[in-house]
Amino acid sequence: MENESKNIFQSVKMRSENLKAWFGTHEVLHGITLSVPEKYVTAIIGPSGCGKSTFIRCLNRMHEVVPATKVLGSVYLDAIDIYKNSINPVNLRKKVGMVFQKPNPFPTMSIRDNVLAGLRLQGIKPYDAHATVEKALTQAALWDEVKDILNRPGLSLSGGQQQRLCIARTLALEPEVILMDEPCSALDPIATAKIEDLIQELKSKYTVVIVTHNMQQAARVSDVTAFFYLGELIEFDRTEKIFTTPKNRKTEEYVTGRFG
Amino acid sequence: MRHRFLKENTIENAFKAICFLSILLPLVLIVVLIGDAVIDGWSRLSLDFLTGFPSRKPELAGFLPALVGSFYLMLLTSAIAIPLGLGAAIYLEEYAKPGFLTSLIEINISNLAGVPSIIYGLLGLELFVRMSHMGRSLLAGACTLALLLLPMVIMVSRESLRVVPNSLREAGFALGADQWQTIWKIILPMSIPGALTGIILSVARAIGETAPLITIGALTYVAFLPDSIHSAFTAMPIQIFNWISRPQTAFQTNAAAGIVVLLFLMLFFNALAIWLRARLQRKVYW
């Protein structure tokens, strides 16, 4: 068991160093230092308002899209500080993709066009559009269900399928990291289960960070878990340790459902 | 218990009756007005009327220059007002940071929508006809009307932009698109149907604007068709206004006929707006 721990943290894909974030004058993250291991699933749990969504949005610089926000500190993707002046956030987001809580396929587009949307938005014409679409949808475990209806509007799919379509759309850009902000909150248990299985498959090629308020999901799906509380990182360890023998009393209390 | 129930029912029914009346009354009034105009002008409506030029004899006076003038005017006005209005709306909705200046602009735009049209006429007279040396041309008329329409076009466009859920903007950004790409390829295509309806309705309303055109000097007796944007012109409301001021009752008939044409065109534009919206909205699912 000890050897596994050395393996997980061996290769770090993204790392935050003393990351602080504000909404206006309200400080929501008080200096987070966290290493996200490469090609594993990292879950971030914590009660509402603890800053977990804000943190994940700092990883692809989506936090600053909202007016009146501020970020201090560094976030490293591999060895590069993504908050350096020379880094264009738009380029960063091609490498660090994001899937949102409510599935948001583009309503005016077909399934096929949705998958290619990421590329087309930037004016990129894929060499072989059909192959790109098939590959992305296959990786998102959706190909079999939609291969005959690619021209139907994206919104004609069920909620779970729409979410997988959004995942396919992100995968079409071939990112290195996939961020997921409560991706199953709006879905029924069966659709949730499919996405959880998909996440397990994705981690063989991508680094996944998932924010969830569902502790059971974090326990099922992740390899390492970070517990946030009131803008601080309280504990970060292998998932099985967090859920059987957490070190911090606050973690114990949260995980056993005594608050939050 | 039963008494209270009955009483609530009575109030409910009374309220429904009042609401119904408030729709019925204006409808009846409109039908009466239109009916009156149709009855009066029906006799004069003919192909000659529609293709003829004005004349001192009422039975020979035609509506063509007014029709054509209004048509060109609408085209030009739309060409100016729509890009400007959309652009302003996009700036205010997507780019402007909330703050004192932005609020100032927003308040002023709302206020401008309520300014009487004759003020726009006076502004157009000074700014376009005289200072810009456009003279009493189609261009000056179009610019003036464009100014008149601009607040409404901006407001309608902003509404339609606002209706687009923020989650789609976020999706665009998360896919590595910059703001302009997101607006151009995602937001605009989704908001155009809604905006279009409001814009068409605004432009349709402008067909009937008389005061600003009179002020900037649209002619009332025009025996030619405008051949460029710099030429003098007349418009339907002007022509109608002119005919009504003539003493001969025959000219009143002409005026009524003109009104019928005007109303017909407005109805047409409204129908166009509704049809367009229905067609475009089929592509957009919410």
Added chain:
Amino acid sequence: MSEDKKTRLFEKDLDKITETLTQMGGMVEKAILTSILALKNRDTRLAKEVIRDDAEIDQKEIDIDQRCIQYIALQQPKAGDLRFVTSAMKINNDLERMGDYAESIARQALFLSKKPAWRPLVNIPLMADIATSMVRDCLNAFVRRDTQIAYDVIQRDEEVDKMQSKVYKNLLNDMLQDKNNIERASALILVSSKLERIADQSTNICEEVIYLVTGENVRHRENITLEDSSS
């Protein structure tokens, strides 16, 4: 914000498990003491009482098992709560086993009471005292979540083992000296070995308590000391 935590509803379920285990522990203690008393006083009535009452202990085991499984299914416990429930299930089994040992001792007491009186029991009552104190203390450690008590109990097991060896040697001697002693000596050897097992089970329970409190698994280790555990 003062963390005056309101007790969640599920905590009542956890408390009920503790309460029932404590009751069961009390019943087991009584069974052991009564069986030894029956042995000392050659009291058949007491012996039969112990044998009969073992059914109650078995019933308690089923009850606690049920409560624990239900709790796991419905509450999906984590961390401390999870360790508590799994430990409770193991302690449950250990206590039931102890009840069986007490019943065994009672049967031997019954057997011996029908035979003519023999030698004094010497160390056996002493062993019984230590064993019952270990049972009482290990349950104490469980209720109080006290690892110190747990470690102390584990130390005492050695003493019981030594006493059991001595008793065995003495009785073996008796058997070698006279064939007629064999039946009665065997019965007493059985009793002493049951007492030794009761002591063992107590240490098992203590190991569970240590896991419950610290998350450290100290089973099957030689010479467990306080320094071994991080807590």
